[in-house]
Amino acid sequence: GEQACLENEICLLPGVCRCPPGFYGAQCKTRCPSEFWAPDCRRVCPCFPHGRCHPVTGECTCSVNRWGPLCQNSCKCARHGHCHPVHGNCTCAEGWSSSTCSKLCQCSIGGSVDASCDQLTGRCQCHRGFWGIKCSAKCNCDQSPCNQRTGVCECVEGWWGTSCERKCICDLTHSSCDPVTGQCLCHPG
Structure with a gap:
């Protein structure tokens, strides 16, 4: 029955x-x-x-440090990385970088936003006024910011020169000042 x-x-x-x-x-x-x-x-x-x-x-669920449809591949992540079970890419813990998470970020304590960096390039995120891959270089731009990659000054309006140390002599209501040459550039009209 x-x-x-x-x-x-x-x-x-x-x-x-x-x-x-x-x-x-x-x-x-x-x-x-x-x-x-x-x-x-x-x-x-x-x-x-x-x-x-x-x-x-x-369906397969891979053991730690294995990846692939049949878990046939070994992960290449160092101990500060976590291996993705499908494609094997490493996700780094904060403060570590590289494709295997084997490089310490070493961001400048005063110059960088935090201890983490871009996983692939190792570049840290800089506070305003700092530049370089580790944010360890100080901008030399008077009161203006600098490019975080190159350190080149990005002059605020009304200033010019390699260090943004020169005040523009233009009428900023009707013109702007070239940040490299200091030449006055009249607005249209």
Whole structure:
């Protein structure tokens, strides 16, 4: 009859019972070993021993430091990186950079916004008034900011010169001042 299968079994046909996916044994209470999946643990897990299979779908979940559809690849991340299980790219912990997360950022304490840097380039984010890959160089631009990559001064309106140290002699209402030459540039009209 309908009750021919035990409590934990699935009835396929009259008199044909099977354990649910992920289980096997006389009462279907024993979990499948890591290297098997499917009803009654009949299918071999292709990602074993570097991962385990979902008991129903067979989809691989990789072990730590393994990646790929069958967990066949070793991660190249150093100890300050976390490996993506699908494409193997490393995500670095704060303060570390490079494709393997093996380089310390070493951002300048006073010049940088925080201890983290761009994961690929190692470039730190500088406070206004600082520049360079580690933000360790001070801008020499009077009261104007400088380019964070090159250190070249970016003069505020009304100032010019390599260090923005020269005041423009233009009528700034009707013209602007060239930041390199100091020449007055009249507005149209």
